[in-house]
Amino acid sequence: MAILPMLRLHIVGHKSEEEDVLEVLQELGALEVERINLENSIPLDFLPSKLSDLSKELSRIKTDINFLKGYVNTGGSIIDLFVPQKLSLSDDERDKSIREFNDNKGYETIEAWQSSLEEIKTSINNLMQDRELLHPFESLNFSIRDIKGFKLTDVFFCQMRNADFQKFTEEIEVLPAVVSRVLQLPQYTFFIVASHREVAGEIRGIFSRYNVTTFNLDKFYGIPREELSRINSRIEGLKRKEEEILREIGKNGDKLLKSLYVIYDIYQNDYTRYEHLNKVVHTDSMFLITGWIREKDKKTVEETLERGFKDLYLVTAKPEPDEEPPIALENNSFVSPFEVVTGIYGFPNSREFDPTPFLAPFFVIFFGLCLTDAAYGVILSILSVYLYRNISIEKHRKKLLQLLFICGLFTIIAGAITGGWFGNISEAFSFLSFLEPIRKKLILFDPLKDPITFLVISLVLGFIQIIVGLFIKMILNVERGQYKEAIFDQLFWILFLLSLVFTAGTLILEPLKPVSTFSTYFTIVMTMALIATQGRHQKSIFLKITSGLGSLYSVISYLSDVLSYSRLLALGLATGVIATVVNELVKTFSGIPVLGVILGVVIFIGGHIFNLVINAFGAFVHSSRLQFVEFFGKFFEGGGREFNPLKKMGTYTIEKEVTE
Structure with missing residues (x-):
């Protein structure tokens, strides 16, 4: 669970093999190619025209795709409006699709349809303009040609x-x-x-x-009424011809559209690969490719290239101290989905820890406390599983669904211990009263009746996360050999904050009062330690002491950070209150004969869906905000860039094995 070690890879080979080498590297998807600017590098004369040809072909295919999508019923669902689906195809299915497309003269067929429909549309528009022009003079009973x-x-x-x-x-x-x-x-x-x-x-x-x-x-000759009749007949004939073409598109267009998806992605990957040739160093007879690979991929990359090319020379090296390699994260199945949250903020640099494993447990707990409704958690988990299994997109894009599933499970727990099941559904509706004893047995506290307990839990969790953040920074400084910073700037503050909280606890909690004297003295000692060390960078004794005293003001900053976690209480209460209001509205309207039942069902479903969506979104945003501002601010430096290897990508298609 960490940032993966990276290696720099240099590949030297004969110029005749560079395109084949890049194709193999694209298949592997393991090397991020880095541009090298050398004065003696020779540009490839054919490359600009090759890229231009590929770009034109992509534009042509895109035009054909957009044309067919306007007429073909692709059978998409409402999910496609938010997450466009991709075709899941094996290599054999791709080859078959392209073969059938070429055998059926796909381009010619599609462009013939386009041309015919465009001509028909133009002709109908012209005829309708003629009809509009002639219509006011329809009552004339003499030939226009005669009076002209x-x-x-x-x-x-x-x-x-x-x-x-x-x-x-x-x-x-x-x-x-x-x-x-x-x-x-x-x-x-x-x-x-x-x-x-x-x-x-x-x-x-x-x-x-x-x-x-x-x-x-002047274009008309006969009696206006007869001319209008001829115009209408021609329009009807053109519309019949248009319907025939549309029926043909409906019959054969779907298969051609899927073939175009495959062809587009092939050309797109070709374009990407040739673009990367611009990053390669060329001489009259040799080429040099350099970039980054994950250390764990070293063996696979070397074996694949050496097996396919006899005259390649491969060199790997660890990053130099002044180099900043790209960042690749690897975590276990529980933590990996939370990389979505880390990615929103930014990637760590190569000299620090991956924050994902540390934020994961806090994030799910905060999310659950914000939503605090077990029924909403069940819906969220089931919906996430359904979408994960039924939408056809790359696996790495499904991490958000995995994240929502885990958050849904924690929401079930948070909802059960706070008594939230569609708000107070078993209490509100008498026919569900048999569930009320079960609900009460699971409750540890009711946020609506005991908000102080909820607030204390929120603030304690916030305090723990802040201490964890300082502890991570301390470990990071120890690893870097910055022992003074680790002790004076993190350890002392951790001990001081803990002693401060413990001392406050001795004033409130009776069992802690026997150690109140020790706690007070320890707090004083840590206060003196901070005063003595926080101004150590100053030159004079006076400035050292005043800076040390001034540093104690940071207690206000830490207090502010802790209080920020009270948003968990606010969001948790909001979910419960809105759910309860929805239930009360249902009870109010359900008293109306006949219509009341229908209104009650509509209000119940619509109200709870609204509450789930708006508060799940709020839970995600505010849980993320607590990580980014309060938690990351204690240790996270950032500035890293995501590892982006040359690989095959699909705008419309994915490999079949990805979804299995």
């Missing part, structure tokens, strides 16, 4: 606001022109103007003054 055929007459199809139509007509008819109203709507009038060609300029001037809109109907 006059040699000395111009015909205009127009629209204007009703308010100006009368005045406009009077002004037009002064000229050798006539206005014929076709259709009047509440706001606008559609009409035809026929004028002698010699006054066309004056007519257009009047149109401009009155904001008349003219329509170009």
Whole structure:
């Protein structure tokens, strides 16, 4: 349970084998390739164009995927909205999928569908625009071609606001022109103007003054009603053709979409691998790859490369003192899920401890105390197990579900000892009263009736975690050979804080009073020790003493940290109060005949789901906050970066064995 030791690995080989070596390394997923900038390194001329080609191919596949996803029913669930599922496939299934895709000319088929649907959509839009243009003049019973055929007459199809139509007509008819109203709507009038060609300029001037809109109907020839009928027939025909294509997509699109998922991930991994070629040093005939591996992977990496390539030269070395290797964490099955919490804050550096094993027990206890409802814990645990078994994602991404499962179990315990089962369900509803004796037997204290006990438990847990944080820092300083800091800055403070609390306890608790004198003297001794040592970096005696005295003010900081754990009480009470209110609302509405039962069920389910979600989220956030601020602040330095080896990744697919 620690930060794994890392080794630097250098690989030297013939240039002809570098792409194959990188492919094997990607399969292994064990080497984080590090860029080396050497003046005599020769860039690969083909690489920019290769990356460009791969990028274009990825873009093409992505376009086809987005197209098919718009029409194919992938059978996704509500879970997909939050956690997109991935296809779990074996290598044989991948090969078969690609083979079938190529045999069925997948690209050509998909792009033919795209092209046809786009053409149909464009044609329908154009026809609908024509229909909209022609519709106001539907009542005309003569051919548009006939009235456009006059040699000395111009015909205009127009629209204007009703308010100006009368005045406009009077002004037009002064000229050798006539206005014929076709259709009047509440706001606008559609009409035809026929004028002698010699006054066309004056007519257009009047149109401009009155904001008349003219329509170009030159593309039409027949009677408007017949033209509209033809347009509608063409639209219906195009829609039938569209439906045929959509049925074909529905029949064959799902299989093609899954094949595209596989192909996309293959190209994506190729792109990643070729990107890493930029980090490799090249000469005319040789290459050098350097990076980091976990010490436990050394044997596997060396054996695999030596078995596949005869002329490779491998060198491993431990990190230099001034080097900062990447961080890989490894913990047991209980602690490992809590790496999610550590990862949110940041990774430790290589010179300190992995904080995950230390925060894990505190985190689950705090989470349980924040939620304090055993029924909610049961739901959380069952839901986590269900999602873990049924969602198809990489195992390392399922750690959050494992974490929630463990937190659910501790919530069951916390809920049982505080009497929380959907709040006070057995007490609130008489038909469940037979469960009340069992609930009472399990209760150690009721937070709603005895909040002081809950507060004391919260503060004691907080004090213990702070002492643990100081103890970790002390051990870390001992390992680094910083013995003065370990004794003066951590051990003395640990003893002082413990003695301070113990002395306070002797004033309150009768059994401790016999040792009150010793406790008081010990506290005084530790106070003097802090005054004598906390200013040791100062030069003069006066400054040493004043700095030592000033350091005692840190007691306020520690007190503030301890009081911060009172949030456990607040969140625990909130969960119980809201659950109780929900139950009371159910009782209130259930008295209504017939409808009351339905309302009661809806309020019960909806209210408790809301309470579970909002308070589980709050429990996670505030339990994390206590780790990051109060606990990590005592010892954690951070600054490390996560180990990120070259490996195969899947945007849409994962290896089948990952989920088994």
